Structures are given as structure tokens and as C-alpha cells.
């Protein structure tokens with residue numbers, strides 16, 4: 001049997017060995033699917049079933065309905081807020097930088113080093129990032145002291161706090177905008193010179209070119225990447241935990257606390273929270289895929 | 301005054317030593333169809349882009365309709381352009397692409413819509429207005445690009461190898477269509493190509509270019525039959541080129557590898573100088589059926605005969621140079637054999653004296 | 666200077682400052698461990714800690730195992746899908762995108778829920794709790810890391826396979842009498858060097874400082890160690906953050922050179 005799967009038939013396209021209706025060639029991808037089921041699908045599914053199971057093992061909607069509890073709603077709102085804010089700010093900032101790198105006469109050495117740096121920064125999340133920001137913007141951080149000593153302006157006396165919404169957003173932006181830069185640069189490079197020249201020929205000025213051609217072409221990539229940034233921030237746990245401890249009640253932080261010790265006093269409710277998180281992530285990836293498809297339709 | 305006048309155009313890119321275009325002088329009349337013909341990299345696109353306003357000449361002037369356009373930005377020149385890669389806007393439908401020029405000129409909808417419909421009809425794509433460019437074939441896309449360029453009623457239409465991305469069959473039908481539309485609209489057109497057949501069949505006049513310079517300007521007939529330089533002779537058509545030593549310029553006599561030949565007219569050259577001459581293959585014949593006026597004879601060794609159906613092509617060698625000529629096929633023809641020594645005969649008029657290439661580099665043979 | 670160049674430089678400078686200043690802050694801070702002296706005391710102290718080495722080595726081991734595991738899992742799959750089962754491509758690609766939908770915190774939550782007790786089918790125990798022994802918990806950790814790296818690794822390998830003509834290579838090898846093992850390890854993998862290396866380096870960058878999975882699975886990894894260190898020390902964590910950054914940076918620079926080299930090779934072969 002195994003022989004048949006391993007020794008290839010001469011004309012593989014015409015002839016596929018079968019075992020009980022399943023083509024034997026499928027055995028080649030079995031390990032991958034077993035892995036995916038064991039470590040990706042079943043764990044997620046178990047959270048899903050857990051969300052609809054009560055303490056005695058019966059079916060219930062209580063857990064999912066329990067998500068409307070004020071503190072849980074607040075957590076979702078806060079997580080979504082910080083993800084939306086950093087996705088939009090990081091997206092716009094990153095777009096301008098990608099534009100600057102691609103479209104203006106920035107020296108190529110500067111360009112290469114910044115792109116590499118963006119590659120590093122977009123992968124540099126978690127504990128070390130949090131500590132770097134503490135060292136820069138913490139109460140005794142580098143920038144804080146610099147501004148206090150030379151500009152006589154103590155940001156902490158004026159309402160700034162690194163361990164707050166604003167502080168965490170600034171920290172997230174450190175990996176958000178570089179990701180935007182990395183994704184947008186090829187998209188901007190994909191704008192063909194002829195499009196601009198054709199539009200000029202037809203009498204369009206620079207503004208009209210951007211308004212009618214370049215921006216519409218880029219919009220799916222811009223929105224799509226911002227959605228990626230949203231997911232990037234929404235799922236982040238390590239950076240938030242390392243920076244703020246438990247101070248900001250994000251969904252990911254609450255789930256972490258629930259795993260440590262049932263702080264919600266209801267395991268089912270914890271699973272429902274996790275399930276809700278997956279739903280939001282799935283919706284955003286769905287939107288991303290639809291946008292990509294739209295872009296692909298134009299750019300075949 | 302001509303409609304378009306290019307005078308002493310020179311373009312030097314800062315990062316390249318030799319100029320991309322130099323000594324370029326051309327006058328184009330209204331409604332004329334002029335082609336730029338030349339090998340890759342000879343500066344055709346660069347010249348076209350200077351006319352369009354995408355490149356600025358290092359020196360020289362460009363006058364369109366009596367107005368010097370140096371310094372006028374591309375979007376104020378009202379020149380239509382068709383690109384090799386179509387360059388249709390992928391995010392707009394065919395109709396929106398065609399109407400784009402009118403839209404950015406803020407024309408009323410009532411004017412744009414009929415004009416778009418008219419253009420769609422002109423290119424026989426009336427039913428495809430709502431499609432996106434990616435849903436069209438290459439040939440259809442290029443027709444849309446043409447319609448888009450013409451929708452703004454430009455007085456000058458520039459086409460940069462518009463057919464080179466298409467396959468052979470569509471090329472022929474589309475080039476005829478382009479010519480028909482150009483006649484119909486009366487627009488002055490400049491057409492860049494490196495395909496000589498395309499240039500010959502389309503143009504009122506052809507500008508042959510090489511290495512950034514003009515080699516010859518003339519009607520297809522002139523270019524094909526009376527090439528003036530070695531470059532044109534070798535790039536266009538199938539003339540045989542050989543080196544000849546001048547014996548007596550006033551009598552028109554020359555010597556090809558020791559064998560004397562005589563040209564139709566006296567010419568201007570020094571005695572003993574070596575010059576390039578072209579021999580018209582269609583005026584050559586195998587000895588035996590010599591016409592009366594075929595006073596020139598060359599003894600050659602046959603290298604190869606190729607049977608091409610209605611004609612037989614013979615390739616033969618003198619000592620250094622190789623010439624080839626065609627004979628009409630007939631059943632009684634005794635084909636010369638490989639290695640056989642034969643005599644070819646041709647009249648004085650078959651000899652064409654060539655100037656060295658303007659670019660002053662070695663010819664391409 | 667052209668106006669656009671000015672604005673270009675403006676944005677680029679802003680970005681460079683944003684990226685550089687926090688690092689400089691951490692670096693500057695890490696040099697001030699001793700009063701009134703600039704010095705590397707924080708680094709010497711951090712490196713003198715046995716726990717640092719223990720956790721750092723552990724994380725590197727886990728990274729290495731994860732890299733090998735994901736290569737063994739993904740290369741044959743991607744190869745097989747391209748060669749024999751193109752109809753499975755959408756399903757496989759969907760799975761490789763799932764980790765974008767399921768963040769680490771959810772993944773580990775699911776692992777703990779599922780694998781901290783027996784998995785049984787009626788009276789038959791299929792799988793004992795994996796979280797009971799260090800060894801089996803490490804398996805969970807590695808599985809998690811392979812999952813996190815799956816999208817990057819798969820894409821890298823898939824592109825690499827597409828860039829070479831695997832069908833012809835396979836048939837050529839078969840006609841010379843090579844078996845599947847030889848084809849995989851002597852032909853496909855060596856030709857995927859660049860793709861595998863860049864996938865591996867990225868996996869390394871993700872795994873070495875990883876906190877979430879390691880913390881909740883209770884493994885002595887570098888991420889949790891650094892986080893703990895931050896609770897009661899100031900200068901050493903800053904020093905180790907700088908070191909982490911340098912490691913990530915090194916990985917990225919290597920990826921840059923590896924992939925650039927592969928391009929050069931591709932064009933060179935033509």
C-alpha cells in the first residue's frame with residue numbers, strides 16, 4: 001500500500017492510486033493536516049465549544065451573553081480603540097514614509113538602511129520593546145529627562161504617562177508604522193510611470209492624477225494593510241503586559257489574567273472572551289481578503 | 301510653416317557620456333503620418349518623449365503649430381500619446397478611461413458621454429464600455445488607449461511602439477485600423493517602431509535613426525529603393541552590400557575584389573578610395589539569360605541555394621563579400637550547384653553608392 | 666534641493682528618529698548602571714547571571730527545534746501541493762493564514778484548555794495531559810512556535826519552490842533513479858537554501874524573545890526571564906533589550922543578504 005503512494009506511477013496526472021476512495025497522494029500532506037488539526041484547529045474549536053458549555057457540561061448561551069457585562073464590553077472597546085488608533089495613525093505615517101522613500105529623491109543609502117530598520121522594528125515587539133520605551137519615555141527616560149533639562153518641560157507634569165492609552169499607542173506604533181512602510185513600498189513601486197504620463201498627456205495635473213488614479217489604485221492596499229495593523233495590535237499581549245502590567249484592561253490582558261487564575265470566576269466566560277477575540281480577528285481578515293481580491297481584479 | 305518643427309534637438313542624459321539624440325531636424329506637415337524607424341536604443345522614444353514634454357531637450361527647439369513648446373508642461377500641450385504597454389488606468393472602466401481627458405478638463409457630462417460613445421464606435425468596442433481594462437485582450441486594450449488619446453481631439457498623436465506587445469496577426473489588422481483612424485480624424489501622427497515592414501506600410505514618411513542621429517528621411521519608396529547610407533541600406537530591405545575600390549569616379553568605374561563594375565553615373569570620390577556600394581538583388585540574373593543592358597558581370601562561387609516556392613534564393617561568395625539574389629522559379633531552371641562558379645549579371649542601375657553611416661560607426665552587416 | 670526631496674527627507678528623518686530614539690534611550694540608560702560613570706556594568710552583571718544563560722540557551726534550543734520542525738513539516742507539504750495536489754492549495758493556504766486570526770494568547774489558552782487533561786474517546790485515553798511533564802510541555806511550546814511562524818515560513822518556501830521548476834527537477838531526478846528521500850534532501854532543500862534561511866531567521870526573531878506562550882506554559886524561556894527581571898531591576902533589562910534588538914537586527918540583515926544573494930544566483934543562472 002505504502003509503496004503505491006511513494007513510488008510514483010509513470011503518468012501521475014492520469015493515474016492516482018486510491019485507497020478506500022481517498023487518493024493515496026493525499027498521504028503526502030497528512031502530517032501537515034494532522035499538525036494543523038492538533039495545534040491550530042482543535043485548540044480554537046475547544047475554546048469555541050467551551051464558550052457554549054456550562055459548568056456541568058451542558059449547552060448554554062450564558063457565556064456568550066455574559067460578554068455584555070460592563071467590564072468585558074469596556075475591555076473590548078479599549079482594545080478596539082487602541083487597535084484602530086494605532087492602525088490609522090501608523091497607517092498614515094507609514095504611508096507618508098513609504099511615499100517619501102519611493103517617490104522622492106531620498107539618497108539610496110538612507111533608503112536601504114531605513115527599510116532594513118523597518119524590517120527589524122516590525123518584528124521587534126514584546127518585552128524588549130516595552131523596556132526600550134520605558135528607557136526612552138518613562139519617568140526617568142531619555143526623552144523625558146532631555147525635555148525636562150533642556151526645554152524645562154516635564155511631560156509627566158502635563159498629563160503624559162507611558163503606562164496609559166497614549167503611552168501604549170506610542171509603543172505599538174513602533175512596530176505598526178514600519179509594517180505599513182514595508183507593505184506600501186512595493187504597492188507604490190507598482191504605480192507605473194506610464195499611468196502618470198498618460199494622465200499628464202490627457203491634461204491632468206498632479207492632484208488629479210492622485211485623486212482619480214493613484215489613490216483609487218492604492219486604496220485596497222492601504223485599507224488592507226491598515227486592517228493587518230488592526231489585527232496586529234488587537235492580538236498583542238506581550239508588549240501591553242510588559243509595559244503596563246495589568247493597568248490597561250485590554251481583552252488580551254484580561255484573558256491572560258483569566259488563564260493565570262479564573263479572575264472572571266467563570267471559565268466559560270473566559271472561553272467566550274477568547275472566542276469573541278477570534279471572531280473580531282476573523283472579520284478583519286475577511287475584510288482584508290475582500291480588499292485584496294478587489295485589488296487583484298485591477299492589477300491582473 | 302510646418303505643423304511640427306524640431307530644430308537642432310539634442311538630448312544628453314547626465315549619467316551617460318554619449319548624447320541619446322543629436323542634430324535632430326524634422327518638419328512634419330499637418331495630417332502627415334511620420335514613423336521613426338531604428339534599432340533598439342537609437343533614441344526614438346527619447347525624441348518622442350521630448351515632443352510629448354516628458355523629457356526636456358538639452359538644446360534645440362520644438363515648435364508645434366507656430367508655438368514654441370519648450371518649457372510648456374506635458375499636461376498643457378494637448379498631445380495624445382499611445383504607449384507600448386497601453387497604460388490604461390486599471391481602476392477605471394473603458395468608458396471612464398476614454399473620457400478621462402475630458403473629465404479633468406471639466407467638460408460637462410453632456411459633452412463627455414456622446415464623445416465617449418463616438419470613440420467606442422470608432423474602435424469597434426461599443427459593447428465593452430463598462431468593462432475594466434484587465435477584462436480585455438491586448439489588442440482591445442490598445443484600441444482603447446488609442447481612443448483615449450484621441451478623445452481630447454489632439455492635433456498631434458504620438459505612438460510609441462503601440463503594437464510590439466501584440467501577436468503578429470493582430471499587429472497587421474490593428475496597424476491598418478490605426479492608419480484608417482488617423483486618416484479619418486486627420487490627426488498628425490508620429491509613430492515609433494523598429495519594425496521596418498510596419499513603418500513602410502503605414503507612413504507617409506519615415507525617419508531612419510541610428511545612434512541618436514537621423515540617417516535618412518523620406519517616403520517608404522525612397523527609403524527602400526534609394527538608401528543613402530550604409531546603415532539604411534543594411535537596416536532596410538535586402539540590398540547586398542560590398543566594398544568597392546574607386547577606379548575612375550568621372551567614368552563611374554569601380555572594382556569589387558578585383559572585378560570591374562560600372563555605375564550609372566559619375567560620382568564624387570577620390571581615386572583608389574574604398575567605398576560601400578549596394579547591389580540590388582532583384583536586378584541580378586544568372587548569366588545566360590542576360591538582358592541587353594546588363595553590362596556588369598561578377599564571377600561568384602555558389603554557397604547555397606534555397607528553394608522558397610515561387611522563388612529560388614542563391615547565396616554566393618566573391619572572395620570576401622557575400623551577395624544573395626533571387627530567381628523566379630520555373631520547371632526548366634537549372635539550379636546552380638554548391639561550389640559551382642557562376643557569373644551574375646546586372647545593369648549599371650543596380651549599383652547604389654552609399655555614404656558611410658551618419659553615426660560614423662561601422663555598419664551593421 | 667527640490668521641494669519633494671525636502672519633504673521626503675523630512676518624513677524619513679521623522680521615521681528614523683522614531684525608530685532610533687527609544688533604542689538610544691535604552692542604550693544610554695543601560696550604560697548608567699553605576700553612579701556618575703558611563704560603563705558596561707549592566708551588561709557584565711546581566712551576563713553574569715546564570716539564569717540569563719539558562720533561559721537564553723533554552724530559548725535558542727526551542728528556536729532551533731521549531732525551525733527544524735517547521736522545515737520538515739512545511740517543505741514536503743508545499744512541494745507535494747505544488748506537484749501533485751494543486752486542488753488542496755486553497756485549503757493549505759487558508760490554514761497557513763489562520764495564525765493571523767488566532768493570536769498567541771488565544772493559542773496558548775486553547776492549548777491549556779485542551780491539553781491539560783486527558784483527551785479521551787469514551788473510556789479510551791487517546792492522549793495523556795501534555796502539560797504534566799516538562800518534555801511534553803516543550804512539545805506544546807514548539808508546536809506553538811511552529812504555528813506562529815507558519816505564515817512566514819510557508820510563504821517563503823512556497824515562493825522559493827515557485828521560483829524553481831520543481832516538476833522538471835523532480836522528473837529529471839526520478840529518471841536518474843532518485844527516490845523521494847533523495848529528491849527532498851539532496852535536490853529540493855538545497856535549492857531552497859535562501860528561502861529556508863530567511864524563514865528560519867524570521868522564526869528565530871519571533872521565538873527568541875517570545876513571552877506569551879512561554880509564560881503561560883510555564884517554561885523557563887528568555888522572554889519571561891526578561892519580564893521578571895524588569896520587575897526588580899532597572900539597568901540589566903535595558904541592557905538585555907539592547908542585546909535583543911541587536912539579535913533581531915542581525916537576523917534581518919542576514920535575511921537581507923541571504924535573499925539578495927539568492928536573486929543574484931537566479932539571474933546568474935540564466
Ligand SMILES: Nc1ncnc2c1ncn2[C@@H]1O[C@H](COP(=O)(O)OP(=O)(O)OP(=O)(O)O)[C@@H](O)[C@H]1O
Nearest residue numbers: 313315316320339340341342343344345346347494
Ligand atoms: N532616463 C534615461 N537616463 C539615461 N539614459 C537614458 C534614459 N532614457 C534613455 N536613455 C538612453 O538613451 C538612449 C536612447 O533610448 P531610447 O529609449 O530613446 O531608445 P529607443 O530607440 O526608444 O529604443 P527601443 O526600441 O529599445 O525602445 C539609450 O541608449 C538609452 O539607454
Ligand SMILES: [Mg+2]
Nearest residue numbers: 344345346460
Ligand atoms: Mg523605445
